[in-house]
Amino acid sequence: xxxxxxxxxxxxxxxxxxxHALTENNLIFAHPASLRDVENHYCAGCGHGIVxxxxxxxxxEFGIREKTIGVAPVGCAVLAYDYWDFDVTEAAHGRTPAxxxxxxxxxxxxxxxxxxxxxxxxxxxxxxxxxTANRGENITVIFVNNxxxxxxxxxxxxxxxxxxxxxxxIYGRSLKRDGYPIKILEMLAVLxxxxxxxxxxxxxxxxxxxxxxxxxxxxxxxxxxxxxxxVEVLSMCPTxxxxxxxxxxxxxxxxxxxxxxxxxxxxx
Amino acid sequence: MPKIKIDKVRCKGCYLCIVxxxxxLIKIANGLNIKGVKPAVFSGGKCTGCTMCAVxxxxxxxxxxx
Numbered sequence: 517x518x519x520x521x522x523x524x525x526x527x528x529x530x531x532x533x534x535x536h537a538l539t540e541n542n543l544i545f546a547h548p549a550s551l552r553d554v555e556n557h558y559c560a561g562c563g564h565g566i567v568x569x570x571x572x573x574x575x576x577e578f579g580i581r582e583k584t585i586g587v588a589p590v591g592c593a594v595l596a597y598d599y600w601d602f603d604v605t606e607a608a609h610g611r612t613p614a615x616x617x618x619x620x621x622x623x624x625x626x627x628x629x630x631x632x633x634x635x636x637x638x639x640x641x642x643x644x645x646x647x648t649a650n651r652g653e654n655i656t657v658i659f660v661n662n663x664x665x666x667x668x669x670x671x672x673x674x675x676x677x678x679x680x681x682x683x684x685x686i687y688g689r690s691l692k693r694d695g696y697p698i699k700i701l702e703m704l705a706v707l708x709x710x711x712x713x714x715x716x717x718x719x720x721x722x723x724x725x726x727x728x729x730x731x732x733x734x735x736x737x738x739x740x741x742x743x744x745x746x747v748e749v750l751s752m753c754p755t756x757x758x759x760x761x762x763x764x765x766x767x768x769x770x771x772x773x774x775x776x777x778x779x780x781x782x783x784x
Numbered sequence: 785m786p787k788i789k790i791d792k793v794r795c796k797g798c799y800l801c802i803v804x805x806x807x808x809l810i811k812i813a814n815g816l817n818i819k820g821v822k823p824a825v826f827s828g829g830k831c832t833g834c835t836m837c838a839v840x841x842x843x844x845x846x847x848x849x850x
Contacts, residue, residue, distance in 0.1 A: 538789060538849045545838040545848035558842065560821070561798035565842030721804045721836035754798070761798035 548572035550581050550601045557595060561761025563718045563751025564592060567660055568599050570724070571631070574732045575602060578739065584627045587616045591633035592666040610641025613648035616655045627738055629656040634675040635665045638698050642674075645700070649744050652709030656734045657746040659700065662753040663772065670756030674698045677775055682756065697775065701748050705782040712737045712745035713781040719752060719768040723778075730780075750776060786833025788826050791845035797821035801837035801846060810837060 547553055551572040558564045575584050581602050588596040590609040597604035607615040612630040620628040637645050637659050645657070664682055665671045671684040675697050679688040689697075704710045712734055716727035727749055734745035750772050752764035759767065790801075790810075795817060801824050802810045813825045838846040 538787060538847075542849045543847060544833060544850045545835045545846070547844055551844060555794050556843065560796035560842075561800060562842055565844065566840070569844050718840075721839045724839050761800055762803055765800060765803070 548576045550575050552599050552601050554599065556599055558592065559753075559755045561752055561754040561764060562592070562666075563662065563749065563753075564660060566718045566724055567631075567658065567727070567749050567751065568593075568596065570718075570728045570731050571629070571658060572600065573728060574735050575627075577732065578627075578735060580627045580735075580739070583625065584629070585619055585623070587612045587619070587628070587630040589630070589632040589636040590667075591636045593631055593633060593660065594667070596631055610636050610639070611644055612636065612641065613644045613653070613655070613657060616657075617648055617651070617653045620653060620655050624654075627656075627735065629658060629735070629738075631658045632660070633666070634659070634661045634663065634673045635667075638674045638700050646704070646707070649704045649710040649746070650707045652711070652743045654738055654741055654743055655745075656738045657744075658731065658734075659746060659748045660751045661700075661748055661776070662751045663697075664753050664756045666753050666756055670753075675700075675776075677771060681758075699776060701746065701781045704746065709744055710746065710782060711743035712783050713748075714746075714783070715748040715750065715776060715778050715781060717750040717768050717773060717778060719750070719765040726778075748776070750778070786831045786848065786850045788831060788837060789847045789849070790824055790826060791843075792817050792823040792825065794843055794845045795819075795821070795823035796843060797823060798842060799824055800840045800842070804836045804840045806834060806836065807832065 584602045586604040588606050616628045616630045663676045672682045676689050701713045714730040716730045717723040730747045734747045737745040754761045754764040809829045811827045812822050817823045833850040835848045838848050
């Protein structure tokens with residue numbers, strides 16, 4: 517982890533802990549340099565904060581901060597440009613891959629990634645993501661899947677699990693009435709243009725480290741000009757799952773990851 | 785000995801760090817912070833500096849020193 521040279525810890529811990537001073541020299545984990553040191557607007561226990569940080573760590577470790585362009589979605593992460601300290605633009609709802617395509621074609625030397633939620637990518641933006649993958653655009657897509665529309669009040673999303681209670685499915689999602697949850701990665705895997713597809717989770721420290729590896733692999737694919745790469749991140753939404761953060765993290769293991777299997781879906 | 789530092793003011797109280805600390809060294813504070821939640825605090829003890837608490841923290845407010 518590249519740490520920001522803040523000097524924040526300097527001298528503050530002196531005298532505590534048997535003469536062990538908290539200085540920059542022994543600081544082993546802190547903010548990545550490209551993540552702004554500000555408070556985010558996400559609810560307690562939301563996975564967005566973790567994914568934001570993982571992207572910044574990947575950008576810093578590849579040393580591509582000056583040529584990275586992110587495209588923020590509509591959804592809970594609509595204000596992502598407030599937290600990333602590199603170039604970020606905003607797109608219309610679901611049209612993030614289309615905007616990223618344009619940027620990448622005009623500026624092929626830049627590293628372009630999109631950051632999308634499940635309401636953005638799997639509902640209104642389904643056409644854009646399928647055709648972007650099918651064209652094999654050399655961009656990276658980070659897809660944060662928490663199974664509800666968080667920003668608008670926890671309504672059912674296409675990725676909501678069967679039987680899951682949301683604001684619009686108060687008795688649980690009915691497969692007969694609402695159809696089946698969409699497995700976007702498996703759907704894109706049949707397209708020859710999609711080169712790297714992986715599903716990860718951020719519900720435990722162990723899974724977060726795996727997620728970071730996946731995000732770095734996806735960026736590496738783009739840096740090597742290998743084509744379309746996408747990482748789906750199973751994330752928690754404790755507020756609209758109506759449970760505590762710890763229960764939400766457990767639910768990913770018990771329910772969500774059993775329907776959306778983790779691991780590399782396609783790599784070529 | 786390794787140490788962690790948690791920004792109590794910005795802690796939103798999700799307590800994911802508490803369940804992810806392999807040695808159980810993080811606890812819930814007694815008092816409230818400015819947000820009205822009880823922040824997570826480092827209780828001292830044998831921290832190994834594994835960084836698991838900082839890796840899971842959605843607010844990125846935990847610094848680890850070794």
